[in-house]
Amino acid sequence: MGTGGLIVTGATALLPGAETPPLTTPREAAREAAERELAKRAYHEDDPGLFERGLERLWDWIADLFDGASSLTPGGGFGLLAVALLVVLAVAALWWRLGTPRRTATGTGVLFDDGLRGAADHRTAADAHAAAGRWTEAVQERMRALVRSLEERTLLDPRPGRTADEAAAEASVSLPAHAGDLRAAARTFDDVTYGGRTADADTYARLRTLDLTLERTKPLLTGPTA
Incomplete structure (x- = not known):
């Protein structure tokens, strides 16, 4: 029924001159559009690189580890620092006692690695090394002099x-x-030759x-037994 030119069609009636309702985008489509926009290179030019991100995560891990350890150590962070200092001192003392590790001895090597020289030559070389404070080389040459002397006798x-070891075992018989x-x-x-130890003056003096x-x-x- 018309009333003054107004058309009524139930709940969907439109007033003359009313604006058209705005279009709406589905939520999922809007999210995807936003992700595509934020993925553009322009938004990430100042992001930290892969190395920087890895380093940041490493420091975060170390910080978490330190915090966890300090909570379990008497005295907290100060106590943990004291324990770390003791460990460093223990390692330094062991390093000083054993010398710089060069290689681990997996077996024994030969005594003579050069041409044939007499006992006197090895003793002269040993004394020269000792005079210069090269105790490891002095010990090596003195041991060669000892074995060469037994061969000469x-x-x-x-x-x-x-x-x-073989020379010592064989010489022990006589x-x-x-x-x-x-x-x-x-x-x-x-x-000193294969185990990475460092000789000193006392070691050389005994040899x-x-x-x-x-x-x-x-x-x-000794002779053959009947």
């Missing part, structure tokens, strides 16, 4: 490739009173004394 058969000192000398040679003592020692002569 026919207490050992000259044999290429002999190790310090010099049984010095078997322990010979084994100790061989172990010292292996430690030098043993060398001179054996030179004056009468061997125990």
Whole structure:
């Protein structure tokens, strides 16, 4: 029914001159459009690089680890710092005691790695190293002098490739009173040559004394048994 030109069509009636309702975009489509927009390169030119992000995460992990450890350590952060300092001091003391690790000995090596030289030549070289404070080289040359001297006295058969341990074991047969000192000398040679240990003046003095003592020692002569 018309009333003054107004058309009524129930709940959907439109007043003359009313604006058209705005268009609405579905929520999912709007979200996708926003993600596409924010993914553009212009929005990320100042973002930190991969290395910077990794470094930031590393520092966050270290901070979390420190916080967790300090909460379990008596005295909190100060107590943890004291424990870390003690660990550093212990490592430094072990480093000083054992010397700089060069390589781990996986076995024993040969005594002589160069041409044939006499005992006197090795003793001269040992004394020269000792005078210069090169104790590791001095110990090596003195042990070679000791073994070469035993070979020259026919207490050992000259044999290429002999190790310090083998020389000590073989020499102990004719010099049984010095078997322990010979084994100790061989172990010292292996430690400084292949085990990364550092020799000192006392180590060289003991080996030098043993060398001179054996030179004056009468061997125990053994022969074939009946």
